[in-house]
Amino acid sequence: MVIAISVQKLDHYFGQGQLRRQVLFELKLAINTGEIVIMTGPSGSGKTTLLTLVGGLRSVQSGSLQVLGQEFRGATPQQLTQARKHHGYIFQAHNLHGSLTALQNVKMGLELHRELAPAEMKARSIAMLEQVGLGEHINYYPDALSGGQKQRVAIARALVNRPKLVLADEPTAALDRKSGRDVVNLMQALAKEQGCTILLVTHDNRILDVADRIIHMEDGILGYCQLNQKLESSY
Ligand code: ADP
Ligand code: MG
Numbered sequence: 001m002v003i004a005i006s007v008q009k010l011d012h013y014f015g016q017g018q019l020r021r022q023v024l025f026e027l028k029l030a031i032n033t034g035e036i037v038i039m040t041g042p043s044g045s046g047k048t049t050l051l052t053l054v055g056g057l058r059s060v061q062s063g064s065l066q067v068l069g070q071e072f073r074g075a076t077p078q079q080l081t082q083a084r085k086h087h088g089y090i091f092q093a094h095n096l097h098g099s100l101t102a103l104q105n106v107k108m109g110l111e112l113h114r115e116l117a118p119a120e121m122k123a124r125s126i127a128m129l130e131q132v133g134l135g136e137h138i139n140y141y142p143d144a145l146s147g148g149q150k151q152r153v154a155i156a157r158a159l160v161n162r163p164k165l166v167l168a169d170e171p172t173a174a175l176d177r178k179s180g181r182d183v184v185n186l187m188q189a190l191a192k193e194q195g196c197t198i199l200l201v202t203h204d205n206r207i208l209d210v211a212d213r214i215i216h217m218e219d220g221i222l223g224y225c226q227l228n229q230k231l232e233s234s235y
Contacts, residue, residue, distance in 0.1 A: 002032065002077070002230075003030050003031070003032060003033070003035045003066075004031050004032060004033045004034075004035070004067070004068060004164070004165060005029065005030070005031040005054055005066070005067055005068075005175055005197070005199065006029075006030050006031075006064070006065075006066040007027050007028060007029040007030070007050075007054075007063070007064070007065050008063055008064040009026050009027075009039075009062070009063035009064065010024060010025060010026070010027040010028075010050075010053070010060070010062070010063035010064065010065055011024055011025060011027075011052065011061065011062040011063055012024035012046070012049055012050075012060075012061055012062075012220075013061060014049075014134075022220065023046045023049055023220050024046050024049055024050060024053075024220045024222075025219075025220045025221050026063070026221075027050065027063070027222050028222065029215065029222055031197060032197070033164075033195075033197055034191075034192075034195055034196070034197055035197055035198075035212045035213065036188060036191060036197075036198040036200070036210060036211050036212045036213075037197075037198065037199050037201065037211060037212065037213050037214070037215060038200050038201075038202055038207075038208055038210070038211035038213075038214045038215070039051075039198070039200070039201045039202075039214075039215050039216070039217055039220055040201075040202060040203065040208075040214060040215075040216050041095040041216050042218065043203075044215055045217045045218050045219055045220065046167055046219075046220040047169075047201045047217050048201065050217070051167050051169050051199065051201055053065060053072070054067055054165075054199060055084065055089050055167045055169060056072060056075070056080035056081075056083045056084050056087070056088055057084075057089075059072075059080075059082075060072045060073040060074075061076075063083070067083060067137075067165065068083070068086055068164055068165060069074040069114035070083055074088075075181060081112075084112065085112045085113065085161070086163055086164045086165060087163050087164075087165050087166070087167060088109070088157075088158030088161065088163035088165070088166040088167070089158055089166075089167050089168075089169075089198075090151075090154055090155055090158045090166065090167070090169065090171045090187075091154070091169050091171075092169050092170040092171070092173050092174070092233070093174060094142070094147075094150040094151050094153065094174075095154060096142040096144050096150055096153055096154060096157075097142075098141065098143065100141075101138065101139050101140060101141055102129060102137055102138050102139070102140050102141075102142075102145065102153045102156075103122070103125055103126065103129065103139060104136060105129055105142070105153055105154075105157055106125040106126045106129055106153065106156045106157045106160050107122065107160075108157060109119050109125075109156070109157035109158060109159075109160040109161055110124065110125070110160055110161055110163070110166040113161055116226040124160055125156070125160055127155050128156040128159060128160040129153070130154040131156070131190070131195075132153070132155055132156045132186055133152065134149060134152055134153065134156070137149065147174050147175055147176075147177070147179065147180025148175050148176070148178075148180075148182065148183065150185060151171060151172075151174070151175060151179070151183050152159070152182075152183060152186065153170070154171075154229075155183060155186060155187060155190075159187075159190050159194070162194055163194075163196055164196050164197065165196060165197050165198075165199070166187065166191060166196055166197070166198045166199070166200075167198075167199050167200075168187065168198065168200040168201065169201045170201055170202055170203065170204075171183060171184070171190075171200065171202070172184060172202065172204050172207060173202075173203065173204070177206065180204060180206065180207060181206065181207065184207045184210050185210070187200070187210075188210045196202050199230065
């Protein structure tokens with residue numbers, strides 16, 4: 001099986017001088033193509049930091065991080081921007097633009113794909129909104145949508161470019177039980193259909209069953225855990 005994400009001896013630090021503090025410690029992780037991996041762990045343990053590194057949203061300082069076959073350590077900002085074309089990123093808060101309609105927000109997901117004609121962008125975005133059950137709401141502004149609907153727009157925006165990799169940071173945190181469930185089911189179905197790899201951070205125990213594998217971050221150290229099994233360190 002082809003490895004989608006490979007992490008070796010990855011450290012990360014925040015701050016300068018005396019304030020410099022290590023937040024990730026010698027992480028080691030391999031995720032296969034098509035795998036759905038959930039990362040759990042307490043607040044402040046380093047989950048978002050790892051996700052943003054994998055997403056090419058911050059630079060790798062030490063160790064190795066390969067994403068979709070590309071080494072991110074030493075990559076230029078241009079190379080990272082290029083790499084992000086293959087990613088769909090779903091944030092905890094939906095991060096929609098309030099001044100744009102659902103359709104315009106989803107089209108933003110195609111902004112790195114300048115080769116597409118405007119009509120094609122529009123058609124793809126509408127089809128994606130229909131797939132997430134928002135075909136009737138394409139011209140609504142975020143304020144007129146519920147929390148679950150907004151998060152579904154954010155998912156449509158992340159998936160509209162048919163990414164090879166989906167990174168989701170607590171995508172259900174702001175949702176009620178039913179909307180949260182709907183959102184992960186949707187992500188799972190779309191991922192399986194498009195054959196993409198998913199790395200999802202969550203505190204939400206109710207959605208763990210969508211994962212092929214669960215990993216656990218604690219104080220910047222990654223461990224592996226199975227449901228109902230004791231946490232086991234990776235070393
Ligand atoms: P999690 O997502 O698991 O809650 P984070 O990755 O956001 O954890 O944070 C890990 C640690 O790094 C925390 O102690 C946090 O305060 C710190 N941190 C996160 N982002 C920054 C930043 N931009 N500058 C300085 N410290 C940060
Ligand atoms: Mg976080």
